[in-house]
Amino acid sequence: MIDTMVIFDLLLAVAVVALAVASMTTRDMFAAIVLFVVFGLLSALAWVRLSAPDVALAEAAIGTGVTGALLLRTLHHVQTVERKAAPEPLPVPMGVQIANAAFCGLLTLGLAAAFAGAPRGGPGFDLLVADAMSISGVDHPVTAVLLNFRAYDTLMEVVVLLAAVIAVWQIERGLSDAPAPALGEVWQGFARLTLPAIVVVGTYLLWVGSSAPGGAFQGGAVLAAVGLLLLLSRLYVPRPSHRGAARVAFVLGTGAFAAVALLVTGGGRMPFEYPLEHAKTLILLIEGLVTISIAVTLAALFHGREPVALPERAAGTGGRDDA
């Protein structure tokens, strides 16, 4: 009897590739973004099939959810701020398209040949991680890798996020003066019910991370969704006077993480070497603060500009638009 799960895997694989192609070739940019979001959800499903629920969570929440919202916001901006002399995209000749497809196919074949020759289920860190788990302070291997064994990488990852928000604030500035969108009473009921529920789910994901899939990044992304909804519905409008608090929130996670890493050297330890009896507390503390930073930063990346009053001249195009 044919294993139906293999058929499912094959169908899912074909669907992932087909959606990738479709999001590159569809003319309508909005359709391309929707297809991309569906592609992200399908990839997350595929990663579930590969027993990687943590990654599936992160991809669904950050790679697809937040990224999708960012893309939609940018598309909306590009479409509403009209350009008179917008350059028409040149039609791509058939020959070029075929050449591209051929190049793509060859590249895939070459890389796949190298992939097929590599050992699978092969060498890795399984045993090393299993050995060290008991002294890592947490029970979930992925969290142990992220916050203990390779904590330096994770610190630098939140540094990347910090660099992004600084760069974005530097690139764009302005206040949103558009009125709140009319979303109706059903929405208000939904917001009242959902916003607290999302906060609970985000916190739950953070808390469950020490023993099961979840953790700071997934929790932070879910909490960022609250920020997105607040910004979109204008329940919260960023003001210039909020900048100080926002800056502190952006650096909170990175700062605490780096400070703990240095402070533990007090007892003659290496940086990041958490004393065993406090490891769990310290990791939870770091994760909690990092979660706050991630949530605020992702929401700020969505808002996309430093909330500062613009001089008159630039106010015409810089200030007026969405979110």
Place this chain on the structure above:
Amino acid sequence: MTPLELIAGALIALGAVFFIAGTVGVLRFPDIFCRLHALTKADGLGLGLVALGVGLLAASPGAVVRIALVWFFVVVASATCSHLIARHALERARRERS
């Protein structure tokens, strides 16, 4: 196969049928409001039946609670989103007419 598994399997299969119906509706119905109608049926009922089936098979009470929560979220979110999409489409239609 235990009777419980049989019942669960039947519920899940029935749920899948609703999803198929929803897809057909979204593809074939003439305008967006009809399509939304088909969509909400698939959402609410299809997922509800699948959730019920999986809930019967689930081992722990914790899992059952989470399955129920998932279903509840989807129903509320889907109802609101359908409403918002319908509002949006209606506004669009009005604006284009005027």
Place this chain on the structure above:
Amino acid sequence: MTPDLIYGVTGIAVFAIGLVGAIVAQNRLRRVLALKLCSVGAGFVLIVAAWRSPPDAPDPVPHALVITGIVVMVSATAVALALIRRLHSLEAEDDA
């Protein structure tokens, strides 16, 4: 046919599609999408490297790496999109 083989080839194909898209796409937003495809493709390869045939648990290290990669990618995407928006506003100003 095991999931790792199927999804390994999938990931490679997705990376190749993204790479070609990033090189040839004209639309600025589309190029961001293309790069995002590349990152998902690379994620596939790492996750496949972590896969062990059940009931063995997968190797957690690549999972952690991919999560890091996802967060890095959303940061980069956000900066690229901010540049696109700002540039579009300025170009619209020039047209006016």
Place this chain on the structure above:
Amino acid sequence: MTSFLGGILVVLLASVLGGLVRVFRGPGAADRLMAAQLFGTAAVAMLLILSQVMAMPALLDVAMVFALLAAVTLVAFVALSARGRPQ
């Protein structure tokens, strides 16, 4: 049971992939989005079933996140376009 559930998964996936034709055809943005919404719900259903097939209760949390974020993306779209174009 596993291969029966696997069959259901195949049927579900095939069905919603068919629904994606709506994303191409449109005509309006709302139509495209609706197909995506159907897709999100089906993905949640598939995750529920997978949690059983793969014996991974953690997938229920993934399903919860899917459900919430699909909603957020949709609201993002509607709220952005409700603000509309400059007339």
Place this chain on the structure above:
Amino acid sequence: MTLDPLTLVVFAPLFGAMAAFVAPRAAAAIGLATMALTGAAVAWLATEVHAAGAVRTPLGGWEPPLGIALRADGLSVAMLVLTTGVGLLVSLGALDSFKGTANARLQQYFWPLWLLLLTGMNGVYLSTDIFNLYVMIEVIALAAVGLTVLSGTRAALRAGLEYMYASILGALLFLLGVGFVYLQIGQLDFAGLIGAEPSAAMSTALALMVVGLLLKTALFPLHFWLPSAHANATAPASALLSGLVVKAALYIFLRLTTYMPLPDEILVALIGALGAGAVLWGGVQALRAERLKMLVAWSTVVQIGLIFIAFARAGQVGLTESWKAAALLILAHGAAKAAMFLSAGRIKDEIGHDIIRDLDRTPVRPTLAQFTFALAAISLIGLPPSLGFIGKWSLMEGAMAAGYWHWVAVTMVGTLMSVGYFSRVMAGFLRFDRVRAPVAEHQGWALADLPPLVLALGAIGLGLAAAPILSFIELGYPFGMTP
């Protein structure tokens, strides 16, 4: 607290960046204090490396392969000294060029972005783990793009976006390479890479990582993003981008090919050929450039090509020595190019344009900046006794010893071309024939003239100290030579 210099070198700029961002009004003061602290940490590290050869810190107490270790040897320290030294001087220059309330916003964002960039670069020079290197190059990429678009002009934003695309793509190619390495051998640290059996997956991994790095370091023909990005940034940002940032990917390339050697002689020759392409193509473009900053940016393309020729000068067997020539050229170019961009920025500020054709002995002659430009050109052309000369000489010596005369020929042609394009500028500085107003004395020296002058003098004067520099970068055997 038992601090070690390795950690401090990365963490000092990180804390500085955060403080400068949170307290924007004190950004400049915090920035300078941070630079001083980082400089002290680098000096401390240098003395330790001088005493012990190589030092390392396993972070978290976890030894690789499970954990990540920081490691410094002579080459790392040389790169750190270059980065902090050039960085400190450029920072001083930035202090002057961003002064005034009109530039308050530039000042406020320059410091956190630059300090994050420094964090990323220092992290690269101490890293021993390929995935960690991926994260570090992303830190560099985002901070560098932020600096590129600091001026906010359309040209800068357009160039910044292109730079962003190239940067992300390069990093993702590198990441896929990391994936293939993991697939084949399940290792991420440098030590784990040594002695891996040759296999299709490892060759693919190497190819992906090298292409990604070449894109990031802008080796011909992957240089397309560099000239406009470097030419359109504000002067201090250009100096940092051209002098330092491209070197990070170059350094990773040098390190990586030690642990994962290029499998074939042909590939070494190919790298050299691309370098030759960069020297010739970049030279032609520099000869044709209309704007001063564009000319300087194209000269960076040329110099990157030259460094890759140095790498390939004696083929595969010569690599154990060739890296030293490459390293010398990296150091020489870092100091000289930063000086040149800063002085070009000064010239543009003073005379209000940087059109090469219109350069002349205008009444408002920024004499010192022009003098500095000429000094930097001496090192870039490679006249004795500059460090650039020593680097080029060492390149040609090795190529001649190995009988690879074609590399000598390309280098000579490249040198002639560089004389040509820098003369265009120098001739402009000295032109009397088009001067309409009587030539006045220069306006006095600004503080901003000092940092580029020091950098240019350094690029020339360090040539006299080439022998100690060479013996220092060999400390800790960066390229696995047996003692």
